[in-house]
Amino acid sequence: MSHPAELARRLGTGDAVVVGLGAMIGAGVFAALAPASAAAGQWLLPALGIAAVVAYCNAMSSARLAARYPESGGTYVYGRRRLGDLWGHLAGWGFVVGKTASCAAMALTVGTYLAPGYARPVAIAAVLALTALNLSGVHRSVAATRIIVAVVLVVLAAVVVTGLLSGTATAGGATATGASVDGWGVLQGAGLLFFAFAGYARIATLGEEVRDARRTIPRAIPVALGITLAVYALVAGAALNVLGSAGLADATAPLVAVVTDAGAGWLAPVVRVGAAAAALGALLALILGVSRxxxxxxxxxxxxxxxxxxxxxxxxPHRAEIAVGIAVVALVAVADLRDAIGFSSFGVLIYYAIANAAALTLSPSEGALPKAVPVVGIAGCLLLAATLPGTAVLTGLVVFAVGVVVWWAGRGVRARRRAMS
Known part of the structure; x- marks a missing residue:
């Protein structure tokens, strides 16, 4: 029997960090701050902290598992190896379906910022262009992501400086929730912000294309996550300083509103270009990870x-990349941006709950983490998933139920394959 096809290991630590940054920064800063502020109110920064704690646990569990199993597929592989075939299948199923929805959301974000009246055609063109770029080779994809990340960080630095040097929010933009804590709202805000942190999965799913993966991946994931958290905290602080939580929640383009209200309206076109670049970077990394x-x-x-x-x-993996591109184009034609974010968050939180459960089975000789890390990760993922909007939760449960049916239907094929190997 022929050996399974394998991918070339071409990416170093810096490349892996860039892939993670491209996936995280574009999705979160421009897509998740406003709805998260609507849920958490003045407690947006604590919600960001909760999301970061859960993301950290997930990142560390993923890093240890990726070092143990440096293969393409991420938690799909870890779940199968540590928990059983069904759990691996459900992790992969949730990731592919949820992140395909994220691809559509990011493509629509590109279209909305670049040409609001032609958002869907522009989104489809972006998907086709980035799919073609990925088909040309992973090194070119990483090089493009590196440029996009650099542009976005410069734009965000301008927003942060403008926002933090500005006066505090006016009464009209200040928070209206008072000093009381809405625990459910804070958790829902954290769940929505988790959508922004999920990009480090791209690093793990590229495990088969990373040089010295057992050392590179555990280094790259925490570095990418730490940089992203610092950027998010600075941007969120600047936005709250200028707009207040109520003003941030009401803004359709929050960072454009920040520079405009701070008296630097000349920066607004630059911020719009930066938002489109960020969404392109996220879309590029998403297509890369889902196809793997x-x-x-x-x-x-x-x-x-x-x-x-x-x-x-x-x-x-050219056929997988083409299939993902076709699926994303189909979703762009019918997708709603807000629903896509909620559904993606649900799918990814379940994906990482399975990753933490797999990490919990590692022995000390296999690089096990302190038990508290995966336990907090599991509990945090399930709690944040439960607090998401009801439509996202219901849709996610239905999709995972379909995944169970697909797994059951394919058991015979996999049994025959194992018998032949």
């Missing part, structure tokens, strides 16, 4: 055979 999970699930026969093909010259 599709590749791994096809190789394990949890998705149709043939999607695990590797291009002989470019060494990329």
């Amino acid at each position: 999970t599709v590749f791994a699930m096809s190789r394990g026969r949890h998705l149709p055979a043939g999607l695990d093909a590797v291009h002989p010259r470019r060494q990329v």
Whole structure:
């Protein structure tokens, strides 16, 4: 029997960090701050802290598992190896479906910022262009992400300086919630902000293309997460300083509102370009990560055979990338941005709950974490998932139920494959 196709290991620590930053910073700063502020009110920064704690636990669990199993597929692989075939399948299923919705959300964000009257055509063009870029090779994708991340960080630095040097929010923009804490709102805000931190999964799903993955991935994930948290805290602080929590919640383009209200309206076009670049960076990294999970699930026969093909010259999973691109284009035609964020958060939180459960089974000789880390990760993921908007929770439960049916239907195919190996 022929050996499974393998990907070339071309990425170093810096490349892996850039991929994670490209996925996280674009999604969170421009898409999640306003709805999270609507839920958490003046307690937005504590909500950000809660999301960061859960993300840290998930990141450390993912890093240890990725070092143990440096393969494409992330928690799909870890769940199968540590918890059983069904749990791995559900992790991969939730990741692929949820993150395909995230791809559509990011593509629509690009279209909305660049050409509001033609958002969907522009979004479709962006998906097709980035899919073609990914097909040209992972090194070119990382190089493009590096440029996008640099542009976005410069734009965000301008927003932070402008916002923090400005006077505090006016009475009209100040928070209206008073000093009392709405615990449910804070948790819901944390759940929505978690959408912004989920990009470090891209690093783990690229495990088969990273040099010295057992050392590189555990280094890259915490670094990318730490940089992202610092950026989010500074941007959120600047936004609250200028707009107040109520003004931030009402803003359709929060960071444009920050520079405008701070008296630096000339920066607004720059911020719009930065938002589009950030969304493009997130979309690029998302397509990259989802296609690798599709590749791994096809190789394990949890998705149709043939999607695990590797291009002989470019060494990329070209059929998986094309399939993901087609699926995202289809979703862009019907997707709603806010619903996509909530549904994606639910799917990713369940994905990481499974990752933490898998990490809980590691022995000391396998690099086990202190038990508190995966335990807090599991509890945090399930709690934040439960507090998301009801539509997102219901849709997510239905999608995972369909995933169980798909797993059950494919058992015979996988059994025959194991018998032949």
